[in-house]
Amino acid sequence: MITYYGYKDGSGEYFISIDSDKCNGCGECIEKCPKKILKLETVMINLEDKLVSSVKEEFRRQIKYVCNNCHPDNILCVLSCKEKAITTIWNQER
Amino acid sequence: MTEEKKEYWRWKEYRKTIEGKDWKTGKIITAGIDIGSIGSKAVIMVDGEIYALGIIRTGSNSPDSAKRVLDFTLEGTDLKFENINYIVGTGYGRVNVPMANKTITEISCHAKGANFIWGDSVRTVLDVGGQDIKAISIDEKGNVVSFLMNDKCAAGTGRGMEVIADLLSLPIEEIGEASLKVKEDPPPLNCTCVVFAKSEAVSLLRKGWTKEKVLAAYCRAMAQRMFDLLKRIGIKKDFVVTGGQSKNIGTVSRLESLLGFKRLQVPDWEKNGKDPMVAGAIGAAIFAKALYEKSKK
Amino acid sequence: MIKAGIDIGAKNIKIVIMKDSEILAKGVFLSGIDIKVFINEIFNKVLKDANLSKENISQIIVTGVGTDLIPFATNKISIVSAIAKTANFYFPESKMVIDVGAEETRIVKCNKGAVLDFALNDKCAAGAGLFLEAISRALEVSLEEMGRLSLKTENTVPINTQCVIFAESEVVSLIHRKTPKEDIARSVYDSMASRVYSLASKLGIEQNTVVVGGVAKDIGFLDSLKRKLGVNLLVPDNPEFAGAIGACL
Numbered sequence: 001m002i003t004y005y006g007y008k009d010g011s012g013e014y015f016i017s018i019d020s021d022k023c024n025g026c027g028e029c030i031e032k033c034p035k036k037i038l039k040l041e042t043v044m045i046n047l048e049d050k051l052v053s054s055v056k057e058e059f060r061r062q063i064k065y066v067c068n069n070c071h072p073d074n075i076l077c078v079l080s081c082k083e084k085a086i087t088t089i090w091n092q093e094r
Numbered sequence: 095m096t097e098e099k100k101e102y103w104r105w106k107e108y109r110k111t112i113e114g115k116d117w118k119t120g121k122i123i124t125a126g127i128d129i130g131s132i133g134s135k136a137v138i139m140v141d142g143e144i145y146a147l148g149i150i151r152t153g154s155n156s157p158d159s160a161k162r163v164l165d166f167t168l169e170g171t172d173l174k175f176e177n178i179n180y181i182v183g184t185g186y187g188r189v190n191v192p193m194a195n196k197t198i199t200e201i202s203c204h205a206k207g208a209n210f211i212w213g214d215s216v217r218t219v220l221d222v223g224g225q226d227i228k229a230i231s232i233d234e235k236g237n238v239v240s241f242l243m244n245d246k247c248a249a250g251t252g253r254g255m256e257v258i259a260d261l262l263s264l265p266i267e268e269i270g271e272a273s274l275k276v277k278e279d280p281p282p283l284n285c286t287c288v289v290f291a292k293s294e295a296v297s298l299l300r301k302g303w304t305k306e307k308v309l310a311a312y313c314r315a316m317a318q319r320m321f322d323l324l325k326r327i328g329i330k331k332d333f334v335v336t337g338g339q340s341k342n343i344g345t346v347s348r349l350e351s352l353l354g355f356k357r358l359q360v361p362d363w364e365k366n367g368k369d370p371m372v373a374g375a376i377g378a379a380i381f382a383k384a385l386y387e388k389s390k391k
Numbered sequence: 392m393i394k395a396g397i398d399i400g401a402k403n404i405k406i407v408i409m410k411d412s413e414i415l416a417k418g419v420f421l422s423g424i425d426i427k428v429f430i431n432e433i434f435n436k437v438l439k440d441a442n443l444s445k446e447n448i449s450q451i452i453v454t455g456v457g458t459d460l461i462p463f464a465t466n467k468i469s470i471v472s473a474i475a476k477t478a479n480f481y482f483p484e485s486k487m488v489i490d491v492g493a494e495e496t497r498i499v500k501c502n503k504g505a506v507l508d509f510a511l512n513d514k515c516a517a518g519a520g521l522f523l524e525a526i527s528r529a530l531e532v533s534l535e536e537m538g539r540l541s542l543k544t545e546n547t548v549p550i551n552t553q554c555v556i557f558a559e560s561e562v563v564s565l566i567h568r569k570t571p572k573e574d575i576a577r578s579v580y581d582s583m584a585s586r587v588y589s590l591a592s593k594l595g596i597e598q599n600t601v602v603v604g605g606v607a608k609d610i611g612f613l614d615s616l617k618r619k620l621g622v623n624l625l626v627p628d629n630p631e632f633a634g635a636i637g638a639c640l
Contacts, residue, residue, distance in 0.1 A: 004242035004326060009249070009554075010287035010514035015242075015326075044198055044381075046237075047388055061246035061553040065589035089326075093514050225557065248556035257556060288556050289494075289516040 001045070004089075005055035006063040012092040014063040016077070018053050022085035025051040029077040029086055035059075035066050038077065053086065109148035111170040112367050117145055117177065122386055125178050126378025127160050127194065128203065129185035132224065134159045136167040137367075137375040138178070142383050144367035144376065146171050160191040180386035182378040198381055201230060201241050206377030208334055209236025211368040212358050217330035220320060220349075222339030224252035227320060231327045236377070240327040247287070250319040252339050254288045258312045261295060262305045273309035273344035280307055282314040285322070291315055309344065317348035324353075333357050336370045395448045396638030397434070397464070398473070399426065399455035402493035402520070403605070406437045407635040408448070412480065416441035417632055426460045434463075452638040471499050471509050473637030478601040479504030480640055481627040486597035489587060489616070490633065491606035493520040496587060500594045510590045516555045518586050520606045525555045526579045529562035530572050538611035541576035548574055550582040576611060584615035591620065601625045603633035 006015035020043050030038045030053060037059040040051050059066050070076055071090045078086055117123055120140035128135045129152060138146040148167030152159045160183065168175065175193075183191025184203040191197065208219045214234040221228040226245035233239055248254040252266075259266040280303075284290040295308050303311075335346055335357050350356045363369040368376075393415070398405040400422065407417045418437040423429065438444060445463070453464040454473045470490075478488040478501060490497040495513040499506055512518040527537045548570055552561040558579075565575050588596075600622055606612055607630035617624050627633065 001238045002240035002327075004240070007244050007246035008286065008322060008326075009247045010284070010290060010516070011512065012514075013326075044202060047381075047384055058549065058551070061551070062586075065586050068589050068593050225560075246553050248554050253556060253560070287515060288554075289521060290514075 001043070003054070005060050006089070007061060010093070011064065013089055014067065014091075015089040016055055016063065016067070017087050017089065018055075019085045020045060020050065020052040022083045023052040024083055024085075025053070026082075027053075028080040028082070029053050032076045032080040034069070034076065037066055107148075107150045107166075109146065109167050109170045110367060110369075111146040112144055112365075115140060115143070115145050117171070117173050120145075122383050123173070123177055123179050124379045124382035124386060125164065125181045126203065126375040126380070126382060127164060127181065127183050127185075127191050128200065128372070128374035128378060129159050129163075129183070129190060130374070131186045133371070134163040134185075135372040135375040136163040137372050137379045138167060138171070138173065139376075139379040139383060142380065144379075146173070147367050147369060147372050147375070149371060157190045157192045160193065164193070180382040180389075182382040182385070184374055184378045195382070196385060198378060200374050201228065201243075202238055203374045203377030203381065204228075204336070205230055205232045205238045206236040206380050207373030207375070208232065208336065208370075208377075209234075210376050210380060211361060211363075211370060211373060212332070212334050215332045216334055216358065218324065218327075218333045220324060220333070220335045220337075222250065222252070222320065222335065222337040222342075222345075224338055227251060227323060228337075229320075229323045229327045231330070236380075242323060242327050244323055249286055249288050249291070250316050250323070250345075254316065255339065255342065255345075257288050257292055258295060258309065261292060262308065264305065264309075267341075269309050270313070270342040270344035270346075272306050273313040274347065275306045276310045279314055279348070280311045282318055283311045285315040285318040313342075313344035314348050317345045317352060320345065320349050321352045329353060331355055334370075336373055340370070392449050393443065393447050394450045394452065394639040395434070395437075396473075396635035397430075397451065397453045397455075397461060398470070398632070398634030398638065399453065399457050399460065400492050400605075400634070401456065401495060403631075404430075404433065404455075405632050405635040406434060407632050407639060408437060408441045408443065409636065409639040412640070414629070414632075414636070415443070417629065417635070419631065426457060427462070430461055431463075450639075454634050454638045468638050470634050471497060471506055473634045474603055475499050475501040475506045475637070476504045476640045477603065477627065477633040477637035478625075480636070482599065482601055482625045485599045485601045485625060487591070487594070487600040488633075489591065489600060489602045490604040491519055491587070491602070491612070492604045495519055496590070496604075498587070498591045498594060500597070508594055510594055512586070512590055517553050517558075518583070520604075522555050522558060522583065523579070523606065523609065523612070525558045526562055526576075529559040530566075530575060532572065534609060537576045538580075538609045540573045541580050541611035542614055544571065544573040544577055546571075546574045547578040547581055550578050577615070580609075580611045580615035581619070583612060584619040587616060588619040596620055596622060598622050599625065601627065603627065603630040605631045607631075 041054040183194030219230040231239040452466045458467040478485040500508040
């Protein structure tokens with residue numbers, strides 16, 4: 001399951017997407033994020049509990065601001081993930 | 095703004111017990127309890143079929159709401175709490191269902207419920223509430239494939255519609271119909287920000303546009319907004335709409351035009367209990383059965 | 392040389408008439424719908440305040456959005472360049488300008504009036520003046536009062552909303568929960584200041600930061616911004632006219 005955290009508003013679209021099937025709960029992205037916006041969360045996949053990465057609730061509506069420093073070239077969470085479970089979308093309206 | 099005013103599409107508390115079902119001959123009795131920000135719902139299933147359902151106002155979302163809705167639903171039956179084998183709780187925010195054996199996210203429950211109500215052909219679910227929009231892509235079993243929620247922006251939500259209803263001094267239940275009273279759809283207003291769409295609406299009114307024309311442009315913009323969010327998670331037939339805004343034909347009909355196909359209609363839930371309002375609780379009750387069976391292996 | 396600067400903002404049009412570096416007259420007017428129609432009227436009003444006529448003005452420079460809407464303009468300049476010049480004029484040591492308007496926030500990195508880099512926060516009313524206006528309406532106080540209130544407390548509450556439309560509902564529920572208005576006001580200013588800080592930090596926070604725009608008059612916002620950025624802020628007189636003044640310089 002892919003969860004898109006973030007939003008699209010008048011100024012553009014800003015998302016972090018996490019694939020809970022690919023995520024192995026290693027916690028690398030959580031450590032590498034300079035603003036500490038990620039955390040581990042339990043989700044149920046096929047009736048089993050699995051620990052995966054997610055964006056903390058209080059940051060989901062501020063992705064544009066809080067992730068600003070990592071874009072466009074140095075997106076630390078994406079770079080840290082060996083399973084390629086985490087990706088981002090960053091499109092600013094001009 | 096009072097709690098009453100938040101009920102954009104007014105609904106009454108009600109419960110229903112399905113005729114002709116006898117729980118005593120059932121093997122597995124499960125309950126799903128969904129505590130939403132406005133409404134709390136409970137569904138009782140016997141061997142995976144709906145037996146009873148109930149929906150009440152959440153009020154202040156104390157642990158009480160879960161007990162109240164379950165009791166309310168049970169009162170319409172001769173079932174007792176002790177007869178229930180497994181309970182799954184779900185809902186919005188910090189879920190408060192103390193009697194649940196397990197808590198599952200509302201998205202997973204909503205998806206499962208949609209699959210149950212409309213059948214295994216459903217692939218795209220749009221849930222449009224008062225303050226958020228959820229776009230969910232599901233598989234034939236009702237499992238979530240991808241999911242996106244917007245609760246940052248009022249655009250496309252019931253609250254966003256309330257803004258234009260207030261501006262035009264129309265009751266919100268009427269704006270859908272009113273927006274369809276135009277010969278041809280005008281160009282849409284700003285589709286990503288209600289603040290800007292509202293200023294555009296103000297200037298168009300001053301230029302002499304009728305209320306209906308402004309509404310048409312506004313609904314078209316909101317439909318575009320929903321379409322953009324759906325595109326993110328991937329749009330596939332069949333498509334269903336749930337939530338309070340599903341009754342706004344002004345936006346839904348225009349969304350259907352953008353999609354190129356219609357949503358599935360709400361089934362005859364009066365007879366079999368497949369009420370979209372309780373999709374989350376249905377999904378929770380289905381999960382309850384699966385988890386109970388798993389625990390017995 | 393007498394020049395006129397016209398800054399077309401999202402909400403207000405600002406006009407100044409300057410003789411070299413002295414302001415002869417100035418005026419603020421609501422942008423309204425059809426600028427072309429009434430720009431003559433408001434321009435003439437400012438001229439009258441200065442006891443001048445159009446013939447006395449050697450250059451009419453436009454900035455802001457819709458610079459093509461003024462038929463009698465002689466030149467135009469980008470808003471970013473304009474505010475950099477204003478900042479340099481009042482504070483020659485300035486290296487950064489933060490401009491918070493009604494609908495847009497701009498952060499400009501500059502040196503001696505020349506623009507080095509900039510970041511815009513536009514197209515979403517939540518990062519700008521409209522957000523504060525919506526909150527002040529929900530609190531049922533004026534903007535000035537909201538600024539004053541926010542300085543009376545050090546408590547804050549989380550502000551979850553990032554939308555002008557939801558802001559009102561959030562404030563109403565905070566009030567129902569008996570949250571003091573002072574705490575709400577301070578939290579809202581802090582939330583806005585955080586957004587500005589995020590944008591500015593990417594460019595690099597500077598010690599000599601100038602704040603302009605309508606919102607620069609708000610003492611509550613300035614206090615929050617100072618705390619978030621950790622630098623002393625420089626605010627010129629007439630911060631609202633920074634764009635129009637810069638157009639003339």
